[in-house]
Amino acid sequence: MKKVGFALILAGMGSIAQAAEWTNEVELGAVVTTGNTDDQNLKLRADSVSEMDNWRHHMHLDSLRSSKNKQTTAQKLYVFYQADYKLDEDRSVFGRVAYDDDRFSGFKYQADVTAGYSQTIFSNATMRLSGDAGLGMRITEQDNGDGKDEGIVRLAGKYVWEVSDNATFQQLLSTEIGSNSTISRSDTSIKANISGSLSMKLALVVKHNSEVPVGRKKTDTETSVTLVYGF
DSSP: HHHHHHHHHHHHHHTTTTTTOOOEEEEEEEEEEEEOOEEEEEEEEEEEEOSSSEEEEEEEEEEEEEEEETEEEEEEEEEEEEEEEESSSSSSEEEEEEEETTTTSSSEEEEEEEEEEHHHHHHHHSEEEEEEEEEEEEEEEEEOOEEEEEEEEOOOOOOOOETTTTTEEEEEEEEESSSSSSEEEEEEEEEEEEEEEEEEEEEEEEEEEEEEETTTSEEEEEEEEEEEEEO
């Protein structure tokens, strides 16, 4: 299964150069205070999606950095790339690679590769629900140098609701079940258009890891308000 995933990903990356159109969104949120407390928070997120006759590509980047009185208090980076080969309008097979680096989680990094099947479950003029199911491998390395490789089952769902001409609600859910740990994510957001290509977005992200190093919490939450530019 891992070989199938790599094959799909390499084939998908090879077809990127032929992609005719990309839809891109870049989000930025920043808070800076000075005086008695020097506090800086920077949130950056970017998504690029390309739709072709036979392929769909999705590249994602999510970064957060926080500091207080010149001391870093949070530093996170999460990226993934997914290539879907379309079987028809509603079905595809996919390959996916992801990398997660959270400086204060007790892990040096966690990376995974999966391959599987994607299906549109429900779709109408304003709503769309789709799901993914796949198998793969996760590589984990802790700050103390301990490392683990484990097989995983990935299940994911995406719900999009066009609430109005100017507002969109989105819910992303995923769980990656491994022999050593299970990592689940929830990404809930609502985006409202301000003017032209500029929007404002309110989001809540929750990540739960069933097995973490001693002294670390299993659940992280992140609430953000960002400006979004689409092009």
